[in-house]
Amino acid sequence: MVTGATHRAQPNGTRHVLVTGASRGIGRAVAVRFAEAGDRVAVHYLGRAADAQRTMRLLPGDGHALIQGDLSSPQECRRVVEGAERALGGLDIVVNNAAVATSPALRHPVVGTDFATWAGMWRQFTDINLLGAAHVSWAAAQAMVAAAVRGRIINIGSRGAFRGELEHPAYAVTKAALHALGQSLAIALAPHGIAVTSIAPGFTATERVAERFGTEIPARITADSPFGRIATPDEVAAAVLYLASPEAEWASGAILDLNGASHLR
Numbered sequence: 001m002v003t004g005a006t007h008r009a010q011p012n013g014t015r016h017v018l019v020t021g022a023s024r025g026i027g028r029a030v031a032v033r034f035a036e037a038g039d040r041v042a043v044h045y046l047g048r049a050a051d052a053q054r055t056m057r058l059l060p061g062d063g064h065a066l067i068q069g070d071l072s073s074p075q076e077c078r079r080v081v082e083g084a085e086r087a088l089g090g091l092d093i094v095v096n097n098a099a100v101a102t103s104p105a106l107r108h109p110v111v112g113t114d115f116a117t118w119a120g121m122w123r124q125f126t127d128i129n130l131l132g133a134a135h136v137s138w139a140a141a142q143a144m145v146a147a148a149v150r151g152r153i154i155n156i157g158s159r160g161a162f163r164g165e166l167e168h169p170a171y172a173v174t175k176a177a178l179h180a181l182g183q184s185l186a187i188a189l190a191p192h193g194i195a196v197t198s199i200a201p202g203f204t205a206t207e208r209v210a211e212r213f214g215t216e217i218p219a220r221i222t223a224d225s226p227f228g229r230i231a232t233p234d235e236v237a238a239a240v241l242y243l244a245s246p247e248a249e250w251a252s253g254a255i256l257d258l259n260g261a262s263h264l265r
Contacts, residue, residue: 015039015244016088018081020071020136021098023051025206026156028058029233030095033241035059042067042084044098063088071098071132072124081139092149093244094140096133096178097156100125101208102168109167122170129174134181137196141185145192152244153189155182155198156236159259162200175200179255186253195252197243202259203230225260 017034021027023045031041032055040063045052049068056066065087069080085091100106107113108121137153144151160168161176179198186196203209203221209230213221222228239258242248257265 013038015092016042016085016090017093017095017244018042018044018067018084018088018091018136018140019095019097020044020080020132021046022055023048024055025208026201026204026233026236027095027097028055029237030097030240031055032058033234033237034093034244035061035064037241039093040064040088042088044069044071044080044084046070046098071136072127074131074135077132077135078139081136081143085143090147090149091140091143091151093152093154094136095154095156095240095244096136098128098132099156099175100128100171102160102165102171103208103212106171107167108170110169125168125170125174129171130177130181133178137181137185141189141192141194144194145189148193150193150246150249151189151195152248153182153185153194153196154240154243155179155196156240157182157198157200157255159200159202159257159263162265163263182255183253190252195243195249197248197251197253198255199236199239199243200255200257200259201231201236202262204236205230205232224262226262227260229260231258231260 017039019027019031022031022043031043034041042065043055044067067080067083069076071077108118155178157179158175160172165172182196182198
């Protein structure tokens with residue numbers, strides 16, 4: 001049962017959405033999906049200003065906002081959320097998508113990595129993937145509870161949280177922790193009418209993957225799924241849009257596997 005203040009509905013169905021890490025890839029696809037649904041979107045980015053501007057140009061409708069911020073800083077996390085709320089005229093949905101992802105440059109297998117590199121990688125992955133999302137979620141929760149909205153917080157986790165990452169253990173661990181964060185917040189925020197969920201995608205055809213492999217995805221990766229392919233960003237975005245819907249409130253606390261049956265648990 002929802003307690004406390006009466007929760008308001010969004011006028012004319014328009015929702016106010018912050019998507020972190022929305023300059024390209026999954027974040028861009030999510031931002032576009034919400035804008036196509038008639039929502040106002042705050043596009044967050046760190047350093048890819050040109051890509052973020054392109055995301056903005058792809059958004060139909062008006063009232064959108066562009067917000068830069070380094071989510072490895074707790075104070076910046078709070079500033080980004082508060083800035084999005086001001087710019088949009090409210091805050092109903094937050095998608096924690098910003099992340100340090102796996103890449104050859106960020107390899108840190110336990111055997112063969114010197115300690116300084118090992119410690120630095122763990123700090124880097126933790127600051128963004130876990131603590132950044134935690135601080136953004138805290139700030140978003142304050143705004144949603146104060147405004148008495150039936151809000152949504154949606155975390156973009158990873159299949160790697162469940163099957164491990166040989167060369168990027170910090171990535172797998174921080175994504176697993178992100179899922180746990182979502183479940184803890186789901187319990188804490190349900191009395192306020194706020195649902196919290198996570199999505200655990202497998203390999204997805206983002207620009208980052210294209211930069212790593214080119215146009216031909218290695219067979220060892222596509223063979224993971226019996227469909228013989230990897231996901232598209234729009235498939236992940238479609239799942240986010242559902243979890244943000246009023247009908248998905250009862251999914252709060254869930255972790256949605258979105259990996260084409262490439263990893264079953």
